[in-house]
Amino acid sequence: MFLIALATVLAAQPTPGPFRSFGDWAVACDNVRRCEMTSLQPADGDVDTNGTELSLVREPGPAGAVSITIWGPEDAKGAPSLTIDGTRIEGGSVQQGALRFGGVTAQHLATALANGHVARVMAVASGKTGDISLAGASAALRFIDAQQGRADGVTALVARGAKSASMVPVAAPLPVVTAIAPAGQAATISPALITRLNKASGCGEEYTEGFPQPTPETGVLGGGATLVLLACGSGAYNLTSAAYVVRDGKATEARFDTTAELINASWDGSSGTLSTHGKGRGIVIAARAPAMSGTAAASA
Known part of the structure; x- marks a missing residue:
């Protein structure tokens, strides 16, 4: 699992190093x-x-x-x-x-x-x-x-x-992040807006009348913004989502400072944290991914 805190970054934006694979090994370095x-x-x-x-x-x-x-x-x-x-x-x-x-x-x-x-x-x-x-x-x-x-x-x-x-270069300081305290009420997401988001993202193509799309999950970001997690396909174990931020009835794609594939995404309103994790298939041995230091921030 990795956590994506919706936050204001007070230091330089974290920039994770490249991810590589060599033979039967995966390797990566983080922003420090x-x-x-x-x-x-x-x-x-x-x-x-x-x-x-x-x-x-x-x-x-x-x-x-x-x-x-x-x-x-x-x-x-x-x-x-x-x-x-x-x-x-x-x-x-x-x-x-x-x-x-x-x-x-x-x-x-x-x-x-x-x-x-x-x-x-x-x-x-x-x-x-x-x-x-x-x-x-x-x-x-x-x-x-x-x-x-x-x-x-x-x-x-x-x-x-x-x-x-x-x-050898000294260790870089971890970015300083001030977490947002979500407040207010989540906006009501109209069927018309969901239709527009499905068209823009292509997520609507993943569902049929016999396999309906789950209701989008929403969360309060503060400042009049609402997070929308739009279901965008699923398998036996995993649900993929597309993230949008809605203000005054208008939606824009949620921006992250690093690549964020939202699988089994969940919003915790008490901490202002969006978490995501993928589950391996029952017949496949899933390797532990390289750990990352610091916090990946998304713009609300």
């Missing part, structure tokens, strides 16, 4: 250069992950702490253990069912991930295993080194060189 890479289910199916996932986070700045979290096989009992190319990796701790590494141990493990081929996670009590392909892990780590200004330096995980840690 905090980076995360996450293992994926290999497309060719040669590796049976059995629900196993690995996430590596590197903080920005010269110190740049590394933390690694590993989730073991699905429905497995007992603490997980990790091996890379048959060599057991020690030094982790089990927290909330996940195997976690930090400090120097995590940095050494990152090097092992870059140089290895397959990581295997075993639930000690049951012997159940899941494998993680390391194809692309080295490239993902090199991408993090570049995004954080570590390339050719002593703090790099892969692209190491002689540059001192002092050459």
Whole structure:
């Protein structure tokens, strides 16, 4: 889940870094250069992950702490253990069912991930295993080194060189955001306005007389503005919405400072927060997405 606060930004607009994929890994950095890479289910199916996932986070700045979290096989009992190319990796701790590494141990493990081929996670009590392909892990780590200004330096995980840690840019400050306190009454959304929004968005084409469109969800934004979440297609698990802001009977598309695909969107009027999350299919293992720091703001 990520949260989109409808807010006034008092600092520079946050600009998340690029999202990339390398082999069987996805990697991204946020607006303060905090980076995360996450293992994926290999497309060719040669590796049976059995629900196993690995996430590596590197903080920005010269110190740049590394933390690694590993989730073991699905429905497995007992603490997980990790091996890379048959060599057991020690030094982790089990927290909330996940195997976690930090400090120097995590940095050494990152090097092992870059140089290895397959990581295997075993639930000690049951012997159940899941494998993680390391194809692309080295490239993902090199991408993090570049995004954080570590390339050719002593703090790099892969692209190491002689540059001192002092050459790494310091962590950027998080944007300061003042949340809007919603007040007033939501506007009444007329059938005629819904028709116009459906035509402009194309959402009306997703529904028929036998499969009617759900009633739009509305929320008070304050200042005479109303948020409208227009249903725009659905599947077995997910409902997609298009967001509009209505003032004085006129609607405009809601603007976000980053790409916002609204899936299973929900408006919390008490906090002025719009949340959205996608549900994976029951027969597909969904990878955890790289985390983002800061707040993505939408203009009311």
